[in-house]
Amino acid sequence: MISLARPAVNALGLLTLVALFVLAVLALGVVPPDAVQGDAQRLMYVHVPAAWLAYLAFFVTAVSSALYLWPRTRQPGWDLLAGSSAEIGVIFTGLTLVLGSLWGRPVWGAWWVWDARLVTTAVLFFLYLGYLALRRVPADPDVRARRAAIAALIAFVDVPIVHFSVNWWRTLHQEATVFNPDLDAQIEGSMAWTLLFAVVAFTLAYGYLMARRVQLARLEEGREERELDAAIAARVASGSERTDLEDRVPGEGTGKGNIGDPAVAGAGEHR
Amino acid sequence: MRLRAAVCLLGRFPALAGTDLDVHEREVLLLSGPNGAGKTTLLRLLAGLVRLRSGKAEVLGVDLARDRRSHRRRLGFMGHDTLCYDDLTVRENLRFATRSAGATAATADDVLTRVGLEEQADVAHQRLSAGQCRRLSLAVALSRSPDLLLLDEPHAGLDPAGRSMLDSVISEAPSAGTTVIVASHETERVRSLADREVRIVGGRAERAVLERPSVDSAPSAEGGP
Amino acid sequence: MSLAREVWLVAGKDLRVEARSRVTLNQVLPFGAVVLLLFAFALDPDRGLLSEVAPGLFWVAVLLAAVLAVSRSFAVEAEHGAIDGLRLSGLDGASVFLGKTLAIAVQLLLLELVLGIGVVVFYDTAVRSVAVLVLAGVAATVGIAATGTLFGVLAAGLRTRETLVPLLLLPIVAPVMLGATRAFEAGLDGVPSEAWPWVQLLALFAVLYLGVGVLAFGSLLEDA
């Protein structure tokens, strides 16, 4: 299970901060503007790594969900990892879409184009938004984890189908993909290096955010567990106390002691 | 069957908190105790309908922590609800229950007569009265000739004829090889049928209140299957 | 009992409940028709435009109706603890999944038939290949029904299921929506042979999610 000590997380955070700062300097100041697109092309150095990070995050979600479902590797930690990664993935998918729009407006003349890659990313955003909504529904932790893991795999299976079908759709109807945001093979040297650096910097950021998010999830889960243990202990205590006080003639009138007890009163007989 | 320190959650509430319970083969066990004590959850746990959070539970030779499903076809469960579909008739509901459990449709008709619903066989479930619903519930539980019969407040809402029918079902069960566990507030009535009574309080089983030497059950109080 | 008999038992039960309550006939079908009618208002019933976009509108209407059919399928199980009865019955999770999927698919196909006739008549579209329409329709419907049943049971025990099911289901079936629309475009007023790749895609989707459902449904039903 991935878990970093606190100093390591802080060091990673610092490293990320420096890397992102250097990236900003490189991308905004050092690298020359693109011959065709001019300054607008500088958005590539955040847009492309954000998209990479989103896909990486969803991949991590799928792998940890599978590890949770596989009986031999089942550990609550995988569930926390899956949930944390999906959350970061959704944030960066959203960021990718916004940055793509900002890039598209000056270059394509439109905020949104029905390009295959854009549509796929948008569907991905909603897929995992639904997954996060499912995770937020309160339930028994084990039940919730299993449910979420299956939902994550259902969503992940869909990703290649969405991509494939949308790609196909747009190539059959060749209209919109004239402006391809793809990297050309003949990309200029300094641009390529900056982009590579950007991807590394964003991956560091992912590592830092994940470390923090998993720590948070672990703490919150720990608190829930403690509350549950306390509730169980209280229930056990209330039971033994009652038998001491009561004479052992069971009957209809004995429910009285329980009525004032909020835990018991809230329980009801049904699920 | 045997429970050790069983803990079950209903959502985030510990309905069962460290329950210990042994049940002998072919006995009639009464579970008494106040509302909210965990009787219903205990029966649902034995039926494999709720997950065991910690502890051990073994029912009909099956470890519930590992497998909550394979003992179900040997089980009759009568809960608060009928587990039936409003738009189907009594007979259709019962036939679906028996056939899905692998029994024949003829069994369904036998059981219908036994619980006294043969006149209502073609009435839609949504038109049944509360008492008729209880009879249907019992019929569903009996329809698969269970080894273990779990009854949750079975007398509630039944008329006198229905009650005596139910009493005879309970008292005849052991001789047919069936173990019966009844959760009930009608303690006086069920006590006369039961071999043993266990009180459930605050999610735990207290010691047995009533022990009756039974012909069929093992002599030791805490032994059992 | 064999798998086929169990599947049929569950599907037969669901269809019988449906035949008695007539919710699909009396509510879901009119709902789909109203959706198509509203599209016609929204797009200005200029006939040329409507017949051009008819396949897409048709599948949007079907998809919205499918959300209702799925939630109905599990609302029936929620009443009187019927879902507990299903779990206690000892039926295999795979049979319950396939049975419920089959029942939803049958209802949706009937609904599509009626809506389809409505589209052809009122939107004035040509029909070039019935075979394409039937094959694409069946494959798409099975895919929608399978994913719908999966998400239906996933949300069955939850209080927010009415809103959660569409949020989960609609993005997942985006490829079905796309494929079915393209195939219908080809089959209605296009070149029918262009539909085959899309029909294959729809079939792939259906088979894939039938497989996922067979594997995962039992475990989801236990925690519903």
Next chain:
Amino acid sequence: MSDAGFVVAGYVITAVVLIAYIGWMAARFRRVRRGLTEEELERWR
């Protein structure tokens, strides 16, 4: 808006999103930690 305007907007949005997310986590950390004993806090560190 000029090209440079779009670029600046993009970089600012990226920074804001990152900072907001980290800030949101920090707020939740504070809330959870309020319920912890000293010993548990130590173990977490």
